[in-house]
Amino acid sequence: MSDVQSTQSKQFQLSRNAFGKLIYTAVGDDEVHEGVVPVRAFPIAAPDVGIALVSTDGRELAWIEKLSDLPDAIRLLLEEELANREFLPEITQIKHVSVFASPSTWTVATNRGDALLVLKGEEDIRRIGESALIIADTHGIQFLIRDLKKLDKHSRKLLDRFL
Incomplete structure (x- = not known):
């Protein structure tokens, strides 16, 4: 288990149980929550900034300003969980x-x-901001184009026919 200091000045530990679920433990009051979920505040515009740890009943347990500020063990756990979820x-x-x-x-x-x-x-x-798009296919999978300007000329020409 690894300790981390959240921006709310509440220390906590984060680990995984035998079933792979995240376990949140508040240091000091031994408050334990199994199955916590990390949720990005801005998943497209700022994916590494503003992450909430949310309990199974939807209550925010901790707020993390930046993933890069976390100890490696916690950061890797959260990145892995976010990748599986999103x-x-x-x-x-x-x-x-x-x-x-x-x-x-x-x-x-x-x-x-x-x-x-x-x-x-x-x-x-759908347009997201000035230069990003989300494209949903018939199976409900969403694809992201982060920056239209970074696409090659052929890709932009094909896409322009649909915009």
Whole structure:
């Protein structure tokens, strides 16, 4: 178990039980919570800033300003838990689009490997801020384009047909 000082000046320990669930223990009052969940305040804009540890009944137990401020053991536990909980592949390239109408099948390269997604309508492409997009496929998987400007020219040209 590792201790960490939260921004609320409340020390706690974090560990995993035999079933892989996170165990939160408040130092001093021995308050123990099994199955805590880390929740990002800004998962796309600032994924490493503002993380709440939430109990199974939805109560915030601790607030962490920055993951990088945590001891390595705690940070790694939280990063692992967040990665398991949040599946948001990031599109790095749009290789091919079957048709420029809906529905269409897209072949994309992501940070998790190549993928096929089926876009049922233009309304499934949502803008997040000035240069980010979330694209939802027919299976409910959401894909992120973090920065439109960083896509290659061919990818932007294909995407422009749907925006």
